[in-house]
Amino acid sequence: MRTAERTPRTPRTPRTPRTPRLELVRDASLVWLASGVVGVSFGAIAVAGGLPVWVPVVMSLVVYAGSAQFSAVGVLLAGGGPLAAAATGLLLNTRTAAYSLAVAETLGRGRWARLLGAHLVTDETVAFALAQPDPVRRRTAFWVSGLGLFAVWNTGVLIGALAGDAIGDTARYGLDAAFPAVLVALVLPALRQDAPVRRSALLGACLALALTPVAPAGVPVLLALAGLLAFGKGRTA
């Protein structure tokens, strides 16, 4: 497939030798790498804290949401109890409902595409999909980034749970700055060209930042949706 994609389809694009799909794989693989390393640290932290190996491994497969997993395990290890752990994780994941509405058409029409695609809805896959200019590329971006991310995240967690903490604090490599930067790179085109979206996103981000010191984790980002009040009449105006 790659070799076929290397040939430009139209002679009018000689200055962009890389096809979108290769570019997508190149960009996504960086996110895969970073996620894999964070996955290793998740597995290691969970096991180092006294949880059996299967807990982080099974959790990553069936929950599959990085921030919620870290929070739930954090609550468990801090002695907060399973109920508080589940509630914290669920609160953080409410935003995936909004994501799934935004990418519903992107997943595909078939029953299996929807059922499987739903499980792959994450911050990164939605950001990758929405950064694409047309529906076909959106679908490709969602599935390519999503399947790869699922594979590396779970492999990373398994390695971390078995091998322990060889990586150490991932902040040392600046990975905590890499993830917000990934989102910046992916949402910037939409923010740049679309004034109503920009207004809404700015208001929402300010709301979330203002609420973060006082509201429980997950709530500030969710309440950022109130930023849509600044959307006005949108592009059709």
Add this chain to the structure above:
Amino acid sequence: MSPTVAMILALAVGTYAFRLVGPALHGRVELPARVQELLSAGAIVLLTALLATGALTEGGGFAGWARPTGVLVGAVLAWRRAPFVVVVLGAAGTAAVLRALGVA
């Protein structure tokens, strides 16, 4: 069933239910163009709020200077239309170098 298993199951089922909202409704409910526009905008609003809180805060407080500075470098690179790889490595590299220099 152990409490831990119950916790994982509850979190998994609940999360999957959230994720299934869109695909389950799609094709059954005809959403007006205005609503679809708001849904796409809503996803961008959530992602922007997530990156803002992720860049600046940690556990409800300030995340320290290394991380926001790294993200800022990434944002400037993205604004200048640098390739994705440069943006991400620029952000991570800046934060890593600052920490190696002793900046929290």
